[in-house]
Amino acid sequence: MISEKILDIFKGAIKISRADQTELVCESEEFYLTRFAENLVHQNMGRSDSTIWCRAAVGKKTGVARSNDATREGVAELLKIATEVARNGNDDPNFQSLVRSERAPKCQGFYKKTFDYSAAARTENVAAIVERAKSSNLTCAGTYQTSATTLCVVNSLGTEQFDKTSEYRFSLTAVAPDGRSGWSQAAGRDIAQFDFLATAQRALDKAAYPGDAVQLQSGTYTVILEPDAVANFLLLTAFLGFGGKTLQQGRSFMSDKMGQAIMGNAITITEDPFHPAMQFMPFDYEGVPKKKITLVENGIARDGVYDSYYAGLAGKTSTGNALAPDNNYGPYPKAMVMAAGNSSVDDMIKSTPSGIYVTRFWYLNYLNPMKTMVTGYTRDGTFLIEDGKITKPIVDMRVQQSMIEAFSNVELVSGEQRLIPQYGTLMLVPFLKINNFNLSAT
Amino acid sequence: MANIEKIAQAAIKKAQSLGASYADCRFVETRSESLGYSDGAPEAVSSTVDAGLGVRVMADGAWGFFGSSQLSEKEAERAARMAIDIARASNLVNKTPVELAPVQAYKDDYKSIFKIDPFTIPLAQKLDYLANLDRLMAQNSQISTRSASLDFRKTESLFVSTIGSSIHQTIIHSGVGIELGIAKSRRERFMRSFPQNGGQYESKGYELLDEFDFVSAITRLAEEAIALSSAPDCPAVTANVVLESSIVGLVIHEIVGHPLELDRVFGAERSFSGTSFATTDQLDKLHYAAAIVSFISDATHPYGLGSFGYDDEGVKAHKVDLIRDGILTDYLSSRETAVRIRRAPSGAMRADGWGNIPLVRMTNTNLLPGDKTLNELIAAAGDGLYMSTISSWSPSDDRSSFEFGCEIAWEIKGGKLGQVYKNPTFSGRTVEFWNSVAAIGNEGTFRIWGTPNCGKGQPGQNARTGQGACPILVTNLKVGRS
Numbered sequence: 001m002i003s004e005k006i007l008d009i010f011k012g013a014i015k016i017s018r019a020d021q022t023e024l025v026c027e028s029e030e031f032y033l034t035r036f037a038e039n040l041v042h043q044n045m046g047r048s049d050s051t052i053w054c055r056a057a058v059g060k061k062t063g064v065a066r067s068n069d070a071t072r073e074g075v076a077e078l079l080k081i082a083t084e085v086a087r088n089g090n091d092d093p094n095f096q097s098l099v100r101s102e103r104a105p106k107c108q109g110f111y112k113k114t115f116d117y118s119a120a121a122r123t124e125n126v127a128a129i130v131e132r133a134k135s136s137n138l139t140c141a142g143t144y145q146t147s148a149t150t151l152c153v154v155n156s157l158g159t160e161q162f163d164k165t166s167e168y169r170f171s172l173t174a175v176a177p178d179g180r181s182g183w184s185q186a187a188g189r190d191i192a193q194f195d196f197l198a199t200a201q202r203a204l205d206k207a208a209y210p211g212d213a214v215q216l217q218s219g220t221y222t223v224i225l226e227p228d229a230v231a232n233f234l235l236l237t238a239f240l241g242f243g244g245k246t247l248q249q250g251r252s253f254m255s256d257k258m259g260q261a262i263m264g265n266a267i268t269i270t271e272d273p274f275h276p277a278m279q280f281m282p283f284d285y286e287g288v289p290k291k292k293i294t295l296v297e298n299g300i301a302r303d304g305v306y307d308s309y310y311a312g313l314a315g316k317t318s319t320g321n322a323l324a325p326d327n328n329y330g331p332y333p334k335a336m337v338m339a340a341g342n343s344s345v346d347d348m349i350k351s352t353p354s355g356i357y358v359t360r361f362w363y364l365n366y367l368n369p370m371k372t373m374v375t376g377y378t379r380d381g382t383f384l385i386e387d388g389k390i391t392k393p394i395v396d397m398r399v400q401q402s403m404i405e406a407f408s409n410v411e412l413v414s415g416e417q418r419l420i421p422q423y424g425t426l427m428l429v430p431f432l433k434i435n436n437f438n439l440s441a442t
Numbered sequence: 443m444a445n446i447e448k449i450a451q452a453a454i455k456k457a458q459s460l461g462a463s464y465a466d467c468r469f470v471e472t473r474s475e476s477l478g479y480s481d482g483a484p485e486a487v488s489s490t491v492d493a494g495l496g497v498r499v500m501a502d503g504a505w506g507f508f509g510s511s512q513l514s515e516k517e518a519e520r521a522a523r524m525a526i527d528i529a530r531a532s533n534l535v536n537k538t539p540v541e542l543a544p545v546q547a548y549k550d551d552y553k554s555i556f557k558i559d560p561f562t563i564p565l566a567q568k569l570d571y572l573a574n575l576d577r578l579m580a581q582n583s584q585i586s587t588r589s590a591s592l593d594f595r596k597t598e599s600l601f602v603s604t605i606g607s608s609i610h611q612t613i614i615h616s617g618v619g620i621e622l623g624i625a626k627s628r629r630e631r632f633m634r635s636f637p638q639n640g641g642q643y644e645s646k647g648y649e650l651l652d653e654f655d656f657v658s659a660i661t662r663l664a665e666e667a668i669a670l671s672s673a674p675d676c677p678a679v680t681a682n683v684v685l686e687s688s689i690v691g692l693v694i695h696e697i698v699g700h701p702l703e704l705d706r707v708f709g710a711e712r713s714f715s716g717t718s719f720a721t722t723d724q725l726d727k728l729h730y731a732a733a734i735v736s737f738i739s740d741a742t743h744p745y746g747l748g749s750f751g752y753d754d755e756g757v758k759a760h761k762v763d764l765i766r767d768g769i770l771t772d773y774l775s776s777r778e779t780a781v782r783i784r785r786a787p788s789g790a791m792r793a794d795g796w797g798n799i800p801l802v803r804m805t806n807t808n809l810l811p812g813d814k815t816l817n818e819l820i821a822a823a824g825d826g827l828y829m830s831t832i833s834s835w836s837p838s839d840d841r842s843s844f845e846f847g848c849e850i851a852w853e854i855k856g857g858k859l860g861q862v863y864k865n866p867t868f869s870g871r872t873v874e875f876w877n878s879v880a881a882i883g884n885e886g887t888f889r890i891w892g893t894p895n896c897g898k899g900q901p902g903q904n905a906r907t908g909q910g911a912c913p914i915l916v917t918n919l920k921v922g923r924s
Contacts, residue, residue, distance in 0.1 A: 044529065047508070049797055066488060090484050363837060376836050
């Protein structure tokens with residue numbers, strides 16, 4: 001993993017830059033992952049890499065170059081390429097300037113024990129889970145990863161940031177002899193706080209649930225979504241609506257609805273990178289310090305997240321949500337929290353005469369983005385609720401549902417929240433009980 | 443490359459000295475350029491170089507892998523040590539050693555076919571090309587959203603292994619595409635794209651751009667987007683449906699290619715990408731498709747995005763019959779998975795760059811052409827629908843069922859195209875779908891479509907795959923609207 005010496009390399013490169021403005025970013029990662037299936041470790045790997053981005057601005061022209069050569073010579077070459085890209089480019093009338101930021105507060109999300117966790121330690125944990133699964137006649141598949149990341153941003157306006165985080169992620173699919181499965185996952189910064197057996201047991205219990213899976217008819221159902229399923233919806237909802245680019249282009253479901261109700265009043269969503277469960281990198285890829293943003297408050301649209309480019313277009317200031325310089329998605333919230341309610345999962349089930357309990361969704365994809373309509377499947381633990389009790393497993397069903405409509409039909413929100421990792425994000429989300437949810441037989 | 447070979451050899455020698463029964467080392471350097479133009483302004487213009495090496499070892503019968511972006515003999519030896527430690531850790535769980543199918547040693551130099559190296563074309567010329575496409579789209583004042591993109595990639599790799607292989611490969615890919623749209627309101631937009639959604643990618647040089655008539659395509663797409671803005675929703679019916687070839691390409695990818703990845707069949711992707719309904723007990727028995735339907739995996743195709751000389755464990759590219767005359771006859775496989783069904787590996791092990799373990803991936807999965815023109819397929823449909831250009835896809839985790847959305851559909855009445863429908867979808871079950879194929883387009887309708895972003899594995903890996911496809915007529919397909 002790269003050290004703070006990269007700051008000196010970057011500052012030296014910026015001194016010789018011929019661009020009007022220059023930004024250098026380095027993201028360095030030590031990544032380890034143990035992957036298992038059929039009760040065996042089938043992939044076990046490590047990787048050490050650094051990605052360097054240079055963004056050069058020449059007048060209204062910008063150019064980005066990326067490499068993984070973090071040497072002084074490599075960075076100098078990258079600067080040359082980015083400047084060439086900018087010089088040969090066309091004017092971008094919307095580009096205003098890079099941003100000068102003060103030093104962000106120190107990140108609280110690095111734990112040496114997570115960074116030092118060995119392949120042998122991960123595999124010993126997997127062995128314990130496999131033994132437990134075998135004793136219940138189940139088969140296991142999953143992943144156990146640990147990583148440490150540094151992020152460094154320096155620009156010619158004086159911004160200078162450097163910090164590091166650690167992370168563990170774990171997922172398990174337990175499979176019964178008849179093919180039915182159960183799922184659980186967990187993530188966090190400090191592996192010393194991780195109870196892997198408790199997390200694993202959730203998946204094992206679901207796979208071992210007795211009875212044959214029954215096939216239900218297509219229809220609208222009351223559903224209780226586990227946090228994984230809620231996070232599946234939240235990730236795609238955010239992509240369609242919470243970023244400054246979609247807001248600016250009028251493609252967001254919030255574009256002309258700020259201050260208006262867009263979801264049920266039980267739903268409050270914030271971008272909260274400093275939440276104790278998140279402990280996120282305290283600045284973004286432009287070096288702008290992150291802050292808490294209220295996106296939806298009691299169902300009312302409040303704000304989006306911005307980088308400097310889209311903040312400039314919207315007449316706002318950046319919220320510290322820039323992605324890497326060569327992305328074209330625009331700003332994105334990577335640390336969302338859906339506020340807890342005051343229900344319990346047991347209360348949700350007890351109050352449901354007829355419904356479906358959903359562990360997670362699979363392969364959600366937009367069918368009609370303007371309506372936030374998605375299609376996909378339930379997966380790895382879907383159960384029938386009858387007369388206030390879970391009674392039997394059901395065959396997985398197809399989801400065809402507007403996500404905003406679902407968040408408008410929320411009846412209960414749990415007090416319990418779980419931290420769910422998906423792609424480069426972490427989401428802290430509760431269980432939701434939702435009425436009139438569209439599911440169809442496959 | 444001589445210095446790189448020395449570094450790679452140092453890695454496998456170190457692995458052997460530490461007790462590896464097998465080791466390989468892959469050096470990969472990828473140079474890419476990505477250029478976009480959106481609504482009159484350049485967007486995400488970037489140039490990338492990424493290089494490193496990955497060492498894969500078998501120690502005490504288990505796999506270990508370590509990748510590093512630092513290119514020196516010392517770091518290569520460290521990577522080998524790390525890989526050995528990781529492999530030995532695997533043995534805390536694994537009690538049976540992994541068996542590998544034999545593979546021949548090769549010393550070779552492979553170069554993909556191209557006429558113009560895209561990296562010799564000045565950046566300014568490429569941006570002018572995109573600006574011109576943007577201007578052409580802007581000529582129609584009803585178009586409210588427009589974007590154009592170019593993407594070029596040159597991959598240079600070296601594979602060395604303890605069985606004596608030393609394989610150098612240079613592969614160039616190019617991609618180009620446009621998308622335009624009309625906003626009927628803030629809540630309703632109608633998009634059309636060309637040559638397919640996300641653009642067309644092939645194993646070609648800059649000459650790929652000359653193969654497409656963007657001028658007439660833009661006129662046609664604009665007319666279609668305008669028609670969509672006042673079109674009715676696609677009816678929810680069961681109908682005879684003609685699917686345009688780029689749709690068929692993605693359908694092949696999702697419900698032929700993925701379910702026939704043998705690692706997936708054995709459960710290696712159980713916790714992520716999913717499993718497969720096409721289990722090995724059905725090999726040589728399952729009527730996967732109608733008798734007129736055959737698919738091959740063909741990494742030797744000159745222009746496919748999944749073309750190469752050798753896969754990432756040194757197996758020479760070759761053709762494999764996956765489905766012959768409708769019957770499941772083979773899988774996409776690795777040395778490790780092929781030996782479990784007592785077959786030769788199909789040569790489908792591919793890794794995303796240097797820092798990932800190779801996985802069983804598609805190469806080019808090609809439908810063998812039939813004998814109909816597109817007009818003959820439409821005529822043969824009688825009354826039904828014609829759909830063009832995928833906009834959404836969602837297969838089940840075992841790939842036994844699916845739903846796809848498309849940008850546009852036309853009514854077929856009396857064998858001729860009629861009115862336009864918006865928001866069309868089709869769904870069904872995989873085996874039923876392929877067994878309902880009544881006719882296939884001829885050689886003249888065949889195109890090898892590129893998918894530059896196929897995701898699989900943990901950590902997530904991106905693969906570039908090709909799908910050779912023709913338009914097809916499918917009977918009794920469930921159609922709906924999004």
